[in-house]
Amino acid sequence: MVADPHERHQDECDSVDHPIASIQVLQCGQAEQHREHRYGSKRPQLWWVFFGRDWVPLPLQCFLIDHRDGLVLFDTGIDPAIGLDSRYIKQAIGRFLLPRIFKLKLKENDRIDHVLNTKGVNPGDIRTAVISHLHFDHVGGIEQIPQAELIVSEQEWAILSEPHPERDWTLREHIEVPSANWRPMSFAPTDDPLFDAFDGVFDLAGDGSMILLPTPGHTKGSISMLIRQKGWAPILLVADLTYEGTLLDQDIVAGTGDPETLRASFAKVRNLRERLPGLVIVASHDFAANELVSRATHHSMLV
Numbered sequence: 001m002v003a004d005p006h007e008r009h010q011d012e013c014d015s016v017d018h019p020i021a022s023i024q025v026l027q028c029g030q031a032e033q034h035r036e037h038r039y040g041s042k043r044p045q046l047w048w049v050f051f052g053r054d055w056v057p058l059p060l061q062c063f064l065i066d067h068r069d070g071l072v073l074f075d076t077g078i079d080p081a082i083g084l085d086s087r088y089i090k091q092a093i094g095r096f097l098l099p100r101i102f103k104l105k106l107k108e109n110d111r112i113d114h115v116l117n118t119k120g121v122n123p124g125d126i127r128t129a130v131i132s133h134l135h136f137d138h139v140g141g142i143e144q145i146p147q148a149e150l151i152v153s154e155q156e157w158a159i160l161s162e163p164h165p166e167r168d169w170t171l172r173e174h175i176e177v178p179s180a181n182w183r184p185m186s187f188a189p190t191d192d193p194l195f196d197a198f199d200g201v202f203d204l205a206g207d208g209s210m211i212l213l214p215t216p217g218h219t220k221g222s223i224s225m226l227i228r229q230k231g232w233a234p235i236l237l238v239a240d241l242t243y244e245g246t247l248l249d250q251d252i253v254a255g256t257g258d259p260e261t262l263r264a265s266f267a268k269v270r271n272l273r274e275r276l277p278g279l280v281i282v283a284s285h286d287f288a289a290n291e292l293v294s295r296a297t298h299h300s301m302l303v
Helices: 007-016 035-039 047-051 092-101 112-118 154-161 247-250 259-275 289-297
Strands: 020-036 054-066 070-074 101-105 126-130 148-155 181-185 210-214 223-227 235-239 280-283
Touching: 007 210, 020 035, 020 112, 020 289, 047 092, 054 289, 070 210, 092 101, 112 148, 148 154, 148 210, 235 259, 235 289, 247 259, 247 280
Parallel strands: 070 126, 126 148, 148 181, 235 280
Antiparallel strands: 020 054, 020 101, 054 070, 210 223, 223 235
């Protein structure tokens, strides 16, 4: 049967205007963190780590983007083994500190391959994983997707060459694994005035639908992803730049990371939103993430 030329043309137009079929927020477990960790504190970090008694819930989430060129993950969640296997962290100090920083509530089914299976997705079909930063709760699933290209910023990758990356919860032994297909990338200058505030961009698919931006502060090489598609509100996945989008508006930085660099990245994101009206800011540990993504992707139904 010969396809109708009009229908074929319409399909081609839809592919151009709508390169992304869907975005899903993937739930990869639960935890608790100190209130000072989430909302910041004037007290020294070690004070609230050892003496803080006010814990708040922490959702562990990553994102699945169904792009016409293949499935893309933004981060890969946590490996439940970190909470179930006492040998997961090699360094004694890390094993000592972990339960004092996080109360992990993990099950085997929180591993990314199981999470994907519950969504009807074969982990072997993941084409690319963008790693916002190298902390253990964002790279915990890389061994489950050995076929995927793992995109990370060169600035973040350089942390592995420092003497003790594990002191900042970058666990080299769970990153430099034989099966991992890492691709450190650099940001390129652009003449698009939309991104004047940023030190370059990286167009992941080459079609402008997924633009990676440098947003350091939580770590030296942290990145965010701008998702744009006709009919949707633009979405900025900011990972751990903030734990809640509203905190960015209030200029409230978390209890970890470099405060000055975080606030500089906050300002760049706010500048982007001024130039890109309707921008929806989605943080990886925000309970509102699913609602925000759903609202943004149904934007055309609301206007």
